[in-house]
Amino acid sequence: MKLDKISDAVIRRLPLYMRVLDDIARKGSIQLVSSYELGDKAGVSPALVRKDLAWFGEFGKQGVGYEVDYLRMELRRILNLDREHKVVLVGAGSLGTALARYNIKRYNTDDDFNLNIIGLFDNDPQKIGKNYDGIEIRSISEITQFVKENKVKMAIITVPVESAQEVALKLIDGGVGAILNFAPVKLDLPENVHVLTADLTLEFKRLAYYLDDE
Amino acid sequence: MKLDKISDAVIRRLPLYMRVLDDIARKGSIQLVSSYELGDKAGVSPALVRKDLAWFGEFGKQGVGYEVDYLRMELRRILNLDREHKVVLVGAGSLGTALARYNIKRYNTDDDFNLNIIGLFDNDPQKIGKNYDGIEIRSISEITQFVKENKVKMAIITVPVESAQEVALKLIDGGVGAILNFAPVKLDLPENVHVLTADLTLEFKRLAYYLDDE
Numbered sequence: 001m002k003l004d005k006i007s008d009a010v011i012r013r014l015p016l017y018m019r020v021l022d023d024i025a026r027k028g029s030i031q032l033v034s035s036y037e038l039g040d041k042a043g044v045s046p047a048l049v050r051k052d053l054a055w056f057g058e059f060g061k062q063g064v065g066y067e068v069d070y071l072r073m074e075l076r077r078i079l080n081l082d083r084e085h086k087v088v089l090v091g092a093g094s095l096g097t098a099l100a101r102y103n104i105k106r107y108n109t110d111d112d113f114n115l116n117i118i119g120l121f122d123n124d125p126q127k128i129g130k131n132y133d134g135i136e137i138r139s140i141s142e143i144t145q146f147v148k149e150n151k152v153k154m155a156i157i158t159v160p161v162e163s164a165q166e167v168a169l170k171l172i173d174g175g176v177g178a179i180l181n182f183a184p185v186k187l188d189l190p191e192n193v194h195v196l197t198a199d200l201t202l203e204f205k206r207l208a209y210y211l212d213d214e
Numbered sequence: 215m216k217l218d219k220i221s222d223a224v225i226r227r228l229p230l231y232m233r234v235l236d237d238i239a240r241k242g243s244i245q246l247v248s249s250y251e252l253g254d255k256a257g258v259s260p261a262l263v264r265k266d267l268a269w270f271g272e273f274g275k276q277g278v279g280y281e282v283d284y285l286r287m288e289l290r291r292i293l294n295l296d297r298e299h300k301v302v303l304v305g306a307g308s309l310g311t312a313l314a315r316y317n318i319k320r321y322n323t324d325d326d327f328n329l330n331i332i333g334l335f336d337n338d339p340q341k342i343g344k345n346y347d348g349i350e351i352r353s354i355s356e357i358t359q360f361v362k363e364n365k366v367k368m369a370i371i372t373v374p375v376e377s378a379q380e381v382a383l384k385l386i387d388g389g390v391g392a393i394l395n396f397a398p399v400k401l402d403l404p405e406n407v408h409v410l411t412a413d414l415t416l417e418f419k420r421l422a423y424y425l426d427d428e
Contacts, residue, residue, distance in 0.1 A: 015419035205229035
């Protein structure tokens with residue numbers, strides 16, 4: 001684990017910058033981007049863009065801006081996206097399988113996408129042993145051993161609220177250090193484990209704001 | 215639409231504050247929260263918490279903090295979550311149906327959840343006419359009329375990249391003003407339409423950062 005001197009809030013914004021840079025790169029013609037444009041498209045102030053990036057080095061030139069391709073590459077390196085990560089997904093329900101399909105497809109078609117789902121787990125005997133897009137669904141009881149043997153460090157949890165905590169502990173036992181949790185519950189885990197709770201409804205809540213006077 | 219004087223970045227943080235407050239309220243015993251605690255749990259600085267909330271009024275008392283229930287109620291009002299919003303979902307694929315199921319369930323069981331999916335749309339003749347958790351799947355060709363007649367202002371798009379732009383224009387034609395887009399493409403729409411592009415991989419990208427030295 002890294003020393004925690006750079007705050008989570010900074011790290012949270014880096015993928016947003018990456019997305020903006022990816023959009024710009026896709027258009028192909030623009031080679032430089034200002035902190036103003038980057039901030040505008042990412043929804044943060046230009047000053048904050050400069051401050052965030054300054055944690056990691058000198059990427060921009062004053063009055064000129066940032067080189068798009070160089071900054072993309074650097075952000076990929078900083079976020080450890082320049083190498084493959086093995087991921088397991090626990091909970092083969094409708095959200096879980098949709099996420100699995102989406103990610104497996106991305107992994108197979110997008111050179112920039114390095115998250116490789118190598119294991120699916122569920123508790124339902126009806127599902128265990130079945131194949132999903134080439135990946136066998138295994139019993140959750142096997143999960144600790146599987147992640148240990150395959151050196152998996154990342155996991156996605158889409159099980160119901162009641163079993164999320166137990167599943168997380170099994171994953172950590174096997175060496176997982178980062179969890180993306182879709183169960184709407186706050187997990188109580190050791191401090192060195194990084195957990196993100198993904199709540200799709202946050203997005204809806206933001207959108208509703210803009211519907212005010214209609 | 216509101217005057218755009220409050221930046222999107224501020225609005226983006228309000229649901230995060232709400233989530234922290236909801237977590238606190240669920241525990242039941244704590245009635246006051248400081249900007250420090252609120253910021254810590256939401257991943258922003260205490261100063262920014264105070265600044266964000268100050269846009270909307272005087273909610274806290276210096277040296278005392280914010281009253282949890284009062285601030286929750288106020289944020290619900292500010293984000294227009296104190297009334298129901300009708301929503302349509304376009305694209306009844308695996309992600310779309312997972313989202314629909316998740317939201318329909320939330321709407322039916324959670325008093326605080328006011329996003330009501332009233333229509334599902336797809337282009338696939340195999341799907342059109344079928345029922346999904348009590349909602350009929352309709353043809354995308356009917357969408358403009360449907361949203362107009364039902365005064366729907368919000369939509370979720372989970373169609374493939376190729377058709378996302380066309381679908382968005384049909385929705386806007388019918389009066390939709392806010393779109394949550396899951397198609398990984400930037401939509402080119404009139405400025406008064408609010409679009410959020412939800413990219414689940416942003417979360418993964420953040421998590422990968424913490425896997426550094428392992």
